[in-house]
Amino acid sequence: MLFENSITATTATVLSVTPTAITVMVPGVNAGNISVRVNNQVLSGPAYTITSAANIANFTAPYVTGNVELYSQQMIDTFAELNKNNPQLHINGSLNINPLIVPPLSAGGITSLAGLSNINSVSGAVSISYVPVTEAPFLSTLKTAGSISLNGNGFNTLNFDNLTAAPTSISIMSLKELNSISLNGLSSVNTLSIINCAKLADLSFLSKLTAAGSISLQQLPATALGFDNLTAVTSGLSISQLNNLQSVNCPQLKSAGILSLSGCSQLSNISLGALTTLTGRLSLSGLALANLDAFRTLQTAGSLYLNANGNLSNLTGLERLTTLTAPTAVSAGITSFVPSRANGIVVTGNPKLTSLNGLQNIRSALIAYITGNATLTDLCPLKARLSVLSNAPAITYTYTSQLPLNSISRTITAKVAALTLSSNGTYATQQDNLDALDKCK
Numbered sequence: 201m202l203f204e205n206s207i208t209a210t211t212a213t214v215l216s217v218t219p220t221a222i223t224v225m226v227p228g229v230n231a232g233n234i235s236v237r238v239n240n241q242v243l244s245g246p247a248y249t250i251t252s253a254a255n256i257a258n259f260t261a262p263y264v265t266g267n268v269e270l271y272s273q274q275m276i277d278t279f280a281e282l283n284k285n286n287p288q289l290h291i292n293g294s295l296n297i298n299p300l301i302v303p304p305l306s307a308g309g310i311t312s313l314a315g316l317s318n319i320n321s322v323s324g325a326v327s328i329s330y331v332p333v334t335e336a337p338f339l340s341t342l343k344t345a346g347s348i349s350l351n352g353n354g355f356n357t358l359n360f361d362n363l364t365a366a367p368t369s370i371s372i373m374s375l376k377e378l379n380s381i382s383l384n385g386l387s388s389v390n391t392l393s394i395i396n397c398a399k400l401a402d403l404s405f406l407s408k409l410t411a412a413g414s415i416s417l418q419q420l421p422a423t424a425l426g427f428d429n430l431t432a433v434t435s436g437l438s439i440s441q442l443n444n445l446q447s448v449n450c451p452q453l454k455s456a457g458i459l460s461l462s463g464c465s466q467l468s469n470i471s472l473g474a475l476t477t478l479t480g481r482l483s484l485s486g487l488a489l490a491n492l493d494a495f496r497t498l499q500t501a502g503s504l505y506l507n508a509n510g511n512l513s514n515l516t517g518l519e520r521l522t523t524l525t526a527p528t529a530v531s532a533g534i535t536s537f538v539p540s541r542a543n544g545i546v547v548t549g550n551p552k553l554t555s556l557n558g559l560q561n562i563r564s565a566l567i568a569y570i571t572g573n574a575t576l577t578d579l580c581p582l583k584a585r586l587s588v589l590s591n592a593p594a595i596t597y598t599y600t601s602q603l604p605l606n607s608i609s610r611t612i613t614a615k616v617a618a619l620t621l622s623s624n625g626t627y628a629t630q631q632d633n634l635d636a637l638d639k640c641k
Contacts, residue, residue, distance in 0.1 A: 267293035267324065273310050280315025287318050294324030294346070297331055313337065322346065326367075328353055334377070350375060361385045372397065381405050387429075388412060395419055401444075406430075414457070417442065427453065436480055439464065450475070458502075462486050468511070470494035481505055481526065481543070492517035492558060502526040503543040503565075512550045515558030524565045545585075548572045554625075556581045566595060569620045570633075577625035579633060580640035590634055592618035 268291055270276050276297070283289050299310050310331050317337040321344040328336060332354040339348075340359035349371045350358070356377045360370070361384045369391035372378070379399045383389075388411040394400070396419040403420070407428040414435035417425070420442050427437075427450045436458030439448065447469040448461070458480035461467065468488040472495060481503040482495070488511050495517045503526040506512065526543035544567030545559070555578035556570075562582070568589050570576075579586065594615040621633040 267291075268295045270295075270297045271299055273312070276310065276313065276315055283318065288320040289318050290320060291322045291324070293322075294327070295319070295322050296325070296327045298327065298329040300330050317341065325349065327351075347371075349373075356380075358382070366390050369393070375400075384408065389415070391435075392416070412437075414438075416440075423447075425449065431455075431474075433457065436460065442467075447471075455479075458483065460485075464488075465510075473497065476500070478502060479525070483507075484509060486510075487512075491515070496520065499523070500525060503546070504559075505546045506548070506550060507546065508549040509553075510550075511552060513552045514555050515553075518558040519561055521559070522561050522563050524562065526566065544568055545570065545582075547576075551575065554578060559585075565589070567616060567618050567620075570624060571620055571622045573624045575625055577627070577636070579621075579624070579637055583637050583640045586619065586621065586637060589619040590621075590637075594618060 268279065270279060297310070297313070310333065313328075313331070313333055313336045319338045320341065322342070323344075324346045326339075326342070326345045326347065327349045328351075329349075330352040334354050334356050336353075336355060341362050342360070343362050343364050345363070345367045347367045347369045348360075349369070351371070351373045353375055354377055355375055357380045358372070358375075358378065359382045361382050363383075363385045366386055366389050370389060371391075371393045372381075373393070373395045375397045377399060378397045380402055381394075381400070383405045387408060389409060390413040392412060392414070393416040395416070398419075398421060401421045401423070403417070403422045403425055406415075407426045409415075409427065410429045410431055412430065412433045414437070415433060416438045418438075418440045421444050422442055423444045423446050425439065425442075425445065425448045427448075429452060430450055431452050431454055433453070433456040437450075437453075437456055438458065438460040439445070439462075440460070441463040443463075443465060445464045445467050448467065449471045451471055451473045453472060454474045455477040456475070457478070459475075459478055460481070460483040461470075462483065462485040464487055466488055468490070470489065474497060475495065476497050476499050478498065478501040480501075482498070482501045483505040484492075485505065485507040487509050489509055490511045491514050492512075493516065497520065498518065499520050500523045501521060503524050504518075504521075506515075524544060544565045545562070546569045547553070547556070548569065549572045551574045553573045553576050555576070557578065558581070560581035562585055565585055568582070568586055570579075570586075594617050596613065596615050598611055598613045600609055600611050619630070621630045622628065624633055627633040627636050
């Protein structure tokens with residue numbers, strides 16, 4: 201963009217571009233015409249006049265009414281200069297800080313976010329990506345934000361203590377130096393996702409939460425998780441690939457959507473003293489649990505998925521579970537044309553499991569997929585349900601599937617057997633397993 205008068209033409213620094221507005225820092229020319237060059241075509245704009253140099257320093261309105269896009273240290277410093285006289289700046293839009301958005305990549309590097317410390321609230325998304333600095337001071341004074349997304353930054357601490365209302369989501373990903381998070385201002389969150397933070401071993405801030413829409417924790421070094429006050433997680437609680445995790449404590453959790461624990465090879469201790477209802481699946485995969493005593497209060501779940509738990513020798517603890525409510529035979533795959541088998545009863549690849557004792561009170565389940573359990577010989581506790589499913593027709597289901605590369609989606613109708621029962625203990629085929637069932641008293 202050029203600001204031209206009769207003497208000179210000066211290029212302005214573009215701060216942000218939206219479909220309806222271009223925000224620039226006004227250069228040192230007091231009057232003239234505005235022109236915009238796009239692909240070597242020049243579009244003439246209106247004349248302008250600046251009556252006072254003071255107007256430049258106090259020119260803050262564009263940042264109150266639109267999105268703010270900051271791609272370089274120069275843009276950050278310019279934004280800070282233009283808004284330095286506003287101690288509680290509200291951005292009525294989104295704030296995006298990402299040095300990789302426009303060339304040249306990193307644009308000389310972002311070295312400080314200190315100039316943004318007067319940002320008080322953001323109505324839209326706050327997104328900071330691939331910024332190598334160790335701190336973002338304005339996050340500690342931020343009172344409201346539509347959402348917060350932090351990815352690939354150098355932050356070593358995060359403080360959200362002044363948030364007075366939960367953003368729609370807080371996403372923290374690949375912050376390799378992050379070692380602490382403070383979230384004292386909130387007792388509930390909508391969506392909280394923390395993934396791949398190699399130094400974040402202290403997750404004690406989670407103990408203050410009483411309710412959540414969803415919580416997802418993945419690839420963290422924590423050895424223990426304590427959700428001491430959490431009573432409900434509407435959509436689900438997912439804990440995955442915490443290789444050092446040994447214990448999970450949720451003493452007051454009464455209900456949740458999905459409860460998924462996977463890839464935590466040292467997890468042997470779970471405390472769930474109040475859990476009665478899961479509207480989605482209970483998924484336990486790749487854990488060190490010897491039994492399921494932690495689930496003694498569970499009465500209803502969407503489905504049951506037990507896979508590759510190396511120490512699981514029995515299913516005692518599930519005796520109160522009577523109903524599996526999932527309405528379809530499989531969960532819909534949205535990134536491939538192969539749906540995952542996740543509804544009904546799925547017990548597979550548990551090498552030490554010898555008995556289905558614990559499942560004897562289940563009265564409803566659309567499918568059972570029990571296979572590949574090397575020492576499982578006692579199928580008798582589930583005889584009633586397995587006998588019904590052995591005579592049930594295949595389940596017809598539909599799902600929408602999408603190829604990840606070209607986003608082409610389509611609705612597929614398919615079938616799945618109501619019962620798959622094979623390779624358990626010495627029973628190789630489904631008929632071998634059914635013959636063993638016939639001998640149960």
